Amino acid sequence: MLVDSHCHLDHLDLADYQNSLSQLLDAARQCGVGQFLSVGVDLATSARLIEMAQSCRDIVVSVGVHPLQRALPPLPTVAELLGLGRRPGVVAIGETGLDNYYGREQADWQEQSFIHHLQAAAQLGKPVIVHTRDAREQTLALLRAHADTEVGGVIHCFTENWQMARAAMDLNFLIS
Incomplete structure (x- = not known):
């Protein structure tokens, strides 16, 4: 069985499937x-x-x-993330993280949001899906300070270097 480990089912163009998510999912299932x-x-x-x-x-x-x-939404609170994260079917927290390539003007908001996500994930014992770009040291510092390294997660949108990959894997994060 294949697993699509990172998709956005609510952001798909379903025109080829008669605008039906069910038809798209059936087609994917037929492919394994x-x-x-x-x-x-x-x-x-x-x-x-x-x-x-x-x-x-x-x-x-x-x-x-x-x-x-x-458009910057209000900063997500730990309580909001915990409320959603406890619901049935929720297996991870995120996508969260830091993007200094496209989002430098949002740096403070991104950092605080990332910390809230890491804190919620640690409280829930769930993995974190981390988006990181041009933020090596800052991402690693926040993971070391706030992530549950027993649970870990996945570094998604990974465009960094081998040293960061190794450091993230040492913190129990997979690379994607």
């Missing part, structure tokens, strides 16, 4: 995909994904606020 991890990019989307997962047994979700939201 048996599990889908649909990743949240904001709190509203995360809540919708939870509902989707409850109606389809082969969909699980993560909840979080992506660091490159077009």
